[in-house]
Amino acid sequence: MPLRTSLIVDDNESFLEVARGLLEQEGLLVVGVASASAEAFRQVQSLDPDVILVDIFLGDESGLELARRLVVDGRTVILLSTHPEEDLAALIAESPAAGYLPKAELSAEAILRIADGHLGDGASGRRGR
Numbered sequence: 494m495p496l497r498t499s500l501i502v503d504d505n506e507s508f509l510e511v512a513r514g515l516l517e518q519e520g521l522l523v524v525g526v527a528s529a530s531a532e533a534f535r536q537v538q539s540l541d542p543d544v545i546l547v548d549i550f551l552g553d554e555s556g557l558e559l560a561r562r563l564v565v566d567g568r569t570v571i572l573l574s575t576h577p578e579e580d581l582a583a584l585i586a587e588s589p590a591a592g593y594l595p596k597a598e599l600s601a602e603a604i605l606r607i608a609d610g611h612l613g614d615g616a617s618g619r620r621g622r
Contacts, residue, residue: 504552
């Protein structure tokens with residue numbers, strides 16, 4: 494089944510608004526946004542998104558830890574940051590997330606490419622899919 498919906502988790506309210514608008518303009522339904530881990534978990538349970546975009550540096554929380562917990566639950570997670578990928582290479586490599594996307598390169602096409610590649614590599618994706 495093709496990717497339909499996403500949830501964006503970021504502590505920057507301005508980014509959440511801009512990212513949601515951009516992705517929806519490009520045809521990807523954003524079912525919710527969250528600015529903290531607890532809120533993200535509640536929304537994941539109630540909204541059941543196909544993919545979750547998680548900022549690595551989530552304010553006082555760890556986006557990497559949130560990603561680990563979501564992936565264990567069988568979710569497809571893509572990490573986001575304003576930092577260049579090479580600066581975060583070790584952190585990204587240790588993460589079970591499907592991939593990394595610099596915020597400046599955020600697009601529905603990039604999300605679909607990462608998610609499709611992740612699921613195409615034999616990853617189970619979300620339970621029930």
